[in-house]
């Protein structure tokens with residue numbers, strides 16, 4: 001039976017995502033009410049620039065005082081789409097204290113302070129939902145938290161940043177320059193307010209922390225995630241990748257160690273074979289593989305960024321949280337009971353593509369091969385190309401630990417015949 005008294009929603013932030021949330025709340029109002037069992041009403045919209053014309057939003061709802069809005073006491077759900085750490089963190093905890101549940105898209109905040117926010121939600125018997133924070137529209141948080149709650153997840157691997165996938169795709173497929181591709185991604189509403197968060201891998205690292213935490217029932221913070229951005233990836237790297245039948249993607253990889261006793265989480269550019277499904281993920285799309293004991297391999301694919309796709313995930317959470325409120329219940333909270341140690345990058349085992357500039361003279365190849373052998377790193381293939389007394393040597397290794405590879409590279413740099421290490425890239429997905 002439909003309740004006539006509406007559930008009241010406060011929207012914090014009315015930018016790329018917030019404006020789409022408001023639009024869908026209005027255009028889908030009747031369906032949302034039928035699905036929830038009560039109408040949902042936009043009761044206030046906190047913005048920074050009140051004078052801006054906002055199509056479809058009653059100017060009477062607009063306020064610059066977000067704190068007063070979350071303190072009103074009659075708000076059922078606060079939707080936080082401001083982004084950043086403060087004032088979002090204080091507004092969310094204040095919302096819990098004043099009786100509201102929260103839906104957020106803020107991965108930076110959740111990766112940094114997720115434990116405290118979950119604790120605040122629990123202490124006030126409220127929900128904290130954040131499907132939009134990871135991989136935009138793709139249902140990923142809920143499947144990991146609920147559908148796979150009876151399985152044992154061992155690995156989560158994928159493309160979780162739309163902006164960088166858009167840029168890398170453009171660089172690879174059209175030869176576009178980095179800045180030109182970034183400007184386009186920003187204009188399309190994919191990039192963060194400060195796109196450094198995207199291109200330096202902070203956004204993907206925040207998402208990796210959230211995914212690893214849920215997948216392994218362990219607290220994983222942003223600082224636990226190894227991170228390399230994609231600003232150093234060059235046209236020459238793409239050419240090398242193509243010679244190997246690969247392309248380059250910025251990947252987030254969360255893994256349980258083989259003995260199950262620890263986990264790792266990392267974000268870095270990597271070569272992947274063109275035959276791997278991740279190689280064909282184009283534009284701002286995201287795709288994530290989840291491997292677990294009983295299910296085997298699952299793949300989640302869809303739009304990872306943009307106003308409307310992200311709003312889709314926010315609205316899904318809004319419906320779930322509203323249903324919980326009508327039932328006088330809350331959904332699942334944080335699960336960190338396993339408390340596994342999070343190991344550093346040195347423990348990660350993978351393959352490497354190393355490009356060296358060397359002197360083109362007898363014995364150099366043997367010297368280089370010896371260094372790899374001394375560090376226990378086995379070579380899979382070597383390719384050499386001479387040019388005027390100098391040569392470029394491309395070595396692809398078998399699986400080795402990052403620590404062993406690091407030691408190898410350090411020793412290579414000390415060889416007189418090695419002029420420089422042009423690039424080191426991990427090879428995944430084989």
Ligand SMILES: NC(=O)c1ccc[n+]([C@@H]2O[C@H](COP(=O)([O-])OP(=O)(O)OC[C@H]3O[C@@H](n4cnc5c(N)ncnc54)[C@H](O)[C@@H]3O)[C@@H](O)[C@H]2O)c1
Pocket residue numbers: 012013014015016017018046047048049064066080081082083084087105106107108132133136189190191192193304305306307310
């Ligand atoms: N754009 C995407 O594709 C996408 C996808 C997933 C998640 N997110 C996340 O969603 C959130 C919002 O992203 P966005 O792309 O809409 O950003 P945006 O910059 O377009 O929108 C944020 C809005 O919040 C407003 N704002 C800032 N401080 C405020 C305050 N104190 N009170 C009221 N309003 C304030 C800004 O003026 C801006 O209009 C971020 O956490 C982001 O990481 C974005």
Ligand SMILES: N[C@@H](CCO)C(=O)O
Pocket residue numbers: 133134135136160161162163164190191192198203304305306
């Ligand atoms: N800036 C983010 C938004 C989606 O989280 C991205 O490009 O993926």
Ligand code: NA
Pocket residue numbers: 131132133134135136137138139140141313
């Ligand atoms: Na999602």
